[in-house]
Amino acid sequence: MKTQFVALRTPVIAMGVALAITAVLLLLAGADVLAAFGVLLGGALTTPSRISDMLMLLAPLLLCAVGLTTSFAAGQYNLGIEGQMTVGGVAAMWWLRGYQDGSPVILYWIGAVLCGMLMGAVWALLVALLKRYMHVSEIFAGLGFNFVALGLALYLVFGPWKRPGVASMSGTEPLADALWLPTLTGTRLTLVSPILAIVMLVIVWRLIRHTHWGLQVRACGLSALASVRMGVPATRRTFEAMALCGACAGMAGALQIIGVYHSLVPNVASGIGLMGLLVALLVRADVRWVALVAFFFAIITSGSIQLPLALSIDSSISGVLQGLIVLAIIVARARRGEEAA
C-alpha cells in the first residue's frame, strides 16, 4: 500500500485551501492575518517554556492518535476516546491515593500508568462489546461512555474525593509533591510523557505494519466478512485493537494526572482525544505520519493559546484550521479516486 503522501501535490493544494479559508475568516474577524498566522504556526516555539508546554500537549495527543490509528486500522470509529482518557486518569488517581510518605514513588508512578491503561482498555472493550453483541454503533456507544466517564469523574471530584471543605471544578486535593513527575528546571516539561508516547508509537507501528497480528487487524478493517472467510478471528482482533487504543488513551489520561494536573480534574481529556481523532482521520492507519501531523497540530493548538492576549483573537481558530485541513485533505483524496477512511 503506497502512502497517500507520495504524490505531495494534492495535499499541498489542500493545505493551501485550508490556510486560505482560515485567512478569510481571520480577515472577517478584523484580525491582522499575517501576525495571527505567525503566532499560530510559530508562537509555540518562541521560548523554552512554550516549547515545553507544546511538548506536554503533544505527548497525550500522540498517545491518543497512535491508539486511534490502531482502532481505525480495525475499521472502528472510536469516539469514546475522551472517556477512555478520563477513566485512565480516574484509575491513576485511585492508585495514587494509596500513597503514604516514604513509600517508593516509582512503584506508584508505574502502578498509576498501568491502572490507567487497564481501565482505558476496559472502557474501550465495553464499547466493542456493545457494538459486537448489542448492535449499538460504536460512535454512540463511545459517546455514551464519554458521558458516563465524565459523570464518574464529576462524582468523585464533588463527592467522595472532594477537597476538604470546598468541592470545585478545579479538582480534588493535589497529589503529594513527591508524586509529581520531575520536570526540567524552569519549565513544566516532564520527559517521561513524551518518551512514553514515542515508545508507544514505535511499538504500535511495529505491531500494525510488521506483524501477522497487524495484518489481521487491517484485514478486519477492510472487510470483516472477508477476513472471517479467510480464517481471521475478526471479533477477537477488533476487540484487541480497541483495547490497545483504550490502553493508549488511558495511559495519556494517567500521565495527564501525574505530570500535568497533579489532581483529578473533571475534564482530564479536554478535547485532546477529539484532536487525536482528527489526526487519525488524516493519516488513517498509516502510523508513520502520526508523529508529524500530531506535532503540527500541537504547535497550532499551543500557539493559539497566545492569540487572545497577543492579538485579541479567539483561540478556537486553531480548531477551525485543523478541521479545515482534515476536510480539505479528505476531499482531495476522494477527488483523486482513493477510497476515504
Next chain:
Amino acid sequence: MNWTQLLTDIAAIIAVSAPLIIATMGIYLSERAGVINLSVDGSMLLAGMAGFAVAYTTNSLILGFVAAALVGGLIAALIAYLGVSLRISQTAIGFVLALLCTDLSSFLGNPYVQQTGPAVPAWPIPGLATIPVFGQLLFSHDAVIYLSLILVPLLAWWIMRTRSGLIVRGLGERPDALFARGIDVIRWRYLMVIIGGVLIGLAGAAYTLDLKQGWTYRHMAGTGWIALAIVIFGAWRPWRILLGCYFFAALQTMAGRLQDNTWQIPTQVLQVAPFVVMILVLAVVNCLGAPELQRWINRLPTPLRRVIRFLTSPAPAALGQPFIQQ
C-alpha cells in the same frame, strides 16, 4: 406531587423538547433518505450562533431564523456534495464537520457572548389557551413550540401516507429500485438532506433565540449528539422519535427537580445523568433487536413481545451507503 405541579412540569417538558424535536425531524428526513448527517452538534451550534448574531444586529427575529436555516442548509448541502456526489465516508465528513463547526461557532460567535438579543415572544393562542388542562399544555407557548407540535404529525403523514413520502423511504431502503422506476436518486437525496439541514439549523436558532436565549461558548454542545441518538432510539419512526424527545426532556426536568431536594448527588453529576440514561436506554433497545435474542424473545407472552416489536425496528437498509448508478 399535586395536580397543578404536574401540569406545569408537563408543559415545561413540551417546551424544553421543542428544539430537540425540530432537530430530530431534520435528522429523520435525511436518514430516511439514506444519508447520515453526523455534523448535527456542530451544525446546530453554528446555525444557532449565526441566528443569534443576525437577530442581534438587525433586531429581527425572522432574519435570525432565516440565517440559521441558511447555515444549516449550507452545511447539509456540503455533506450532500461530499457524501452523495463524491461518495466520501459520511461518518468521516460528518464527524470532521461537527468539530469544525463547533470551533467556528466559538470563533465567529466571540463578539456576541453574553449579549442580550431579541427573543421569541410568548403567544398563547386566543380562545384555545383558556381551555382547562389542554390550554395550558398545548396552547400557551410560543411559535417555535407550536412548530415542534405540528412538525411530527405533518412529517409522519407525509413520509408514511403519501406517494412522495414513499419515494423518500425508498431512497433509504432500495435506491436502485427507485432508479429503475425513473427517479433521480441523487437529486432527491440532495433535496432531503438540505431540508433536513434547514430543520437542524432552525433547531439551533430555537435554542439561541428562544429556549436558551443568548450565546455563550459551546452554548448547547452535546444536544446534537443526543438528537442523533434519539433518532436511533426512535427506530426511524416519527412518533417514537417524539416519544424519545419527551423522554429525554423529562429526564432533564427530573434532574433539575432532584437538585432542589436534599439528595446526596452532586449537581454536576445530575447534569450529565440524562445523557447517560438516554444512551443506556438506547443500548438496551438496540440489544432487544439483536438477531441473537430473537429466539428468546419469541418465547415471551404476546403483549410483551408487542412492546419489544414496537421499540425495535431496523435502520433504513441503505443508510450511509452511497448510491452508484448502474
